[in-house]
Amino acid sequence: MLNLGGDKFVLGSRRTRRSADMRLRLTSMIDMFTILLVFLLKSYSAEGQIITVTDDLRLPDSTAEKPPASSPVVIVTDRMILLDGEAVASIAEVERLQKTLTIRNLRNGLAEKKEISEALGRENEALGFKGIVTIQGDREIPFRILKKIMVTCGQAGYSNILLAVNQKE
Amino acid sequence: MNIKRSTGRASGEGDDVNITPVMNLFLVLIPFLLLTAEFVRIAVLELNLPSTAQSSVSNKKENDKKLIIILLGIDDKGFTLKVPRLRIAPIPKKGEQFQYEKLAAALKQIKGRYPDTEEITIQPVDEISYQTIVNVMDACRDNGFPNISISG
Numbered sequence A: 001m002l003n004l005g006g007d008k009f010v011l012g013s014r015r016t017r018r019s020a021d022m023r024l025r026l027t028s029m030i031d032m033f034t035i036l037l038v039f040l041l042k043s044y045s046a047e048g049q050i051i052t053v054t055d056d057l058r059l060p061d062s063t064a065e066k067p068p069a070s071s072p073v074v075i076v077t078d079r080m081i082l083l084d085g086e087a088v089a090s091i092a093e094v095e096r097l098q099k100t101l102t103i104r105n106l107r108n109g110l111a112e113k114k115e116i117s118e119a120l121g122r123e124n125e126a127l128g129f130k131g132i133v134t135i136q137g138d139r140e141i142p143f144r145i146l147k148k149i150m151v152t153c154g155q156a157g158y159s160n161i162l163l164a165v166n167q168k169e
Numbered sequence B: 001m002n003i004k005r006s007t008g009r010a011s012g013e014g015d016d017v018n019i020t021p022v023m024n025l026f027l028v029l030i031p032f033l034l035l036t037a038e039f040v041r042i043a044v045l046e047l048n049l050p051s052t053a054q055s056s057v058s059n060k061k062e063n064d065k066k067l068i069i070i071l072l073g074i075d076d077k078g079f080t081l082k083v084p085r086l087r088i089a090p091i092p093k094k095g096e097q098f099q100y101e102k103l104a105a106a107l108k109q110i111k112g113r114y115p116d117t118e119e120i121t122i123q124p125v126d127e128i129s130y131q132t133i134v135n136v137m138d139a140c141r142d143n144g145f146p147n148i149s150i151s152g
Helices: A002-021 A027-042 A091-096 A104-123 A143-155 B002-012 B020-036 B050-063 B100-113 B130-142
Strands: A073-076 A080-083 A086-090 A132-137 A160-167 B042-048 B071-075 B078-082 B119-124 B147-150
Touching: A027 B020, A073 A143, A080 A091, A080 A104, A086 A091, A086 A104, A091 A143, A104 A143, A132 A143, A143 B130, A160 B130, B042 B130, B042 B147, B071 B130, B078 B100, B100 B130, B119 B130, B130 B147
Parallel strands: A073 A132, A132 A160, B071 B119, B119 B147
Antiparallel strands: A073 A080, A080 A086, A160 B042, B071 B078
């Protein structure tokens, strides 16, 4: 009993003495933080994201490096075609009308956007109509769908087409 | 010299630099940067519609007469290249895969023949997937043809 108590006392005193001059070893944590910081600063962009992609849309991979511009966005999934988040046509419908190259709802929607941006352009030069449209297409969509969308954009006056892609290293 | 040695000895004893401000900085910066980090980078490929390409072609024709139109067809058998006064053998698929390396080599050969030409027209058939078209556009851009148009 007495012996045990003595042991405990000795242990305790040793512990307190050790903690008095023990330091947290932070070197490895600082190493890690430094690496993280460098990596994050390198990948930092001040503009933020102009384009966000929904989960079910898999953009094609490309080596392109041009950053996206703000413009109307046509999203083409394997089921729907959307213009700035609003559904304008379904793929099944577009497939059914094999002969017609124009997607009417999409053209009307784009024409509206063109009018709005032209009206804005009369107020402020910088906001004017530039004819830029971004296409976010799933990597699996066939060219016959893409062709119709491009033709429709061209007819609506949007002749500068930007294709959104995943940037690969 | 003296000072250096003395600090060296001191740090050997465990009496080192005050890293608290550094840790504070890290603790603020790292969460902030992690929140704003983008892990999927999105870029864009520029594309000329055939209609606008045609008008720019006619404009350029007036400027210089030596305009060369290069056509690159993609179908379910592979790539075909149509270049004036140059015969390029079709590049067939290897199994299910398109042979992008051979396409790149052929494009380099064309670039060697017509170093001033930057325009190329891609003609895919209806069934070609978007990813394939983008891959071909990449091959064209990497081998000196940045002005790409697509025609159906």
